[in-house]
Amino acid sequence: MTSTHRRILIVVATHPEAARLRDLEGGGTRVVVCGVGPVAAALSTQAALLGGTYDLAVSAGIGGAYPGSGLRPGDLAVSSELVQADLGADDAGTFLDLETLGLSVEPGVDPGHTGRFRGWDGGAEAARRAGGAYGPALTLSTVTGSAAAARALEARYPGALTEGMEGAGVAHAALRCGVPALEVRGVSNMVGPRDRSAWRIAEALAAMRRGVEALREG
Structure with missing residues (x-):
């Protein structure tokens, strides 16, 4: 399918993110501002998908990169999978995911769905065209704020590139x-202790746009 026929729904959390993409609307592309978090993202995505016909739903925005990813502020990451990384149970300090608990986000589906959503098949090629990294994108409702917590998430989800708050909600809907x-993320900061002086918002927004443009070109 060519870019002129691919209908793309782009879901972003904030108006500044949307502002960098508004001129791309039309020709089958729509930008929706959902608000922050996976619930807001899922509700807005579902409403948009039920109200129109799309070939691809994209969670786009800025976010943090995990220390082991090799990414730095201003880089681009594209998801191989979108993971609801904090969905599970804490058992005396040990995290138990849905697979371990025998639970599913999609009741009645066999095998059960554990909140790890496969990314669109064209993601790897889009990442290559845009000069971005390709790997798992984690979704959390609370932003990680310590080096220890960042390392624990990297150990739990090997190869994790970025952390955001909406991707899995978009994917579930x-x-x-x-x-x-x-999921397309421009890296604004490193995951871990919050140091707003080191954030690179403008560079991250530019990377996000580059990723979205690559989806339209393919």
Whole structure:
């Protein structure tokens, strides 16, 4: 399918993120501002997908990169999978994921779905065209604020590139609507202790846009 025919729903959390993409709307591309977090993202994505016809749902925005990813502020990451990384149980300091607990985000589906959503098949090629990294994108409702917590997440999800707050919500809604999903993140900061002086918002927004443009070109 060529870019002129691919219908893309782009879901972002904030108006500044949307402002960098508004001129790309039209020709099948729509930008929706959902608000922060996976619940807001899922609700807005579902409403948009039920109200229109799309070939791809994209969670786009800025976010943090894990220390082991090799990424730095201003870089681009594209998701191989979108993971609801904090969905599970704490057992005396040990994290138990849904697979361990025998639970599913999609009841009645066999095998159960554990909140790890496969990214769109064209993601790797889009990452290559845009000069971005390709790997797992983690979604958390609370932003990670310590080096120890960042290391624990990297150990739990090997190869994790970025952390955001909406991707898995977009992917879950897209799954229920039968539409593939992808996450595109421009890196604004490193995951861990919050140092706002080191954030690079403008560079991250530029990287996010580069990733979205690559989706339209393919």
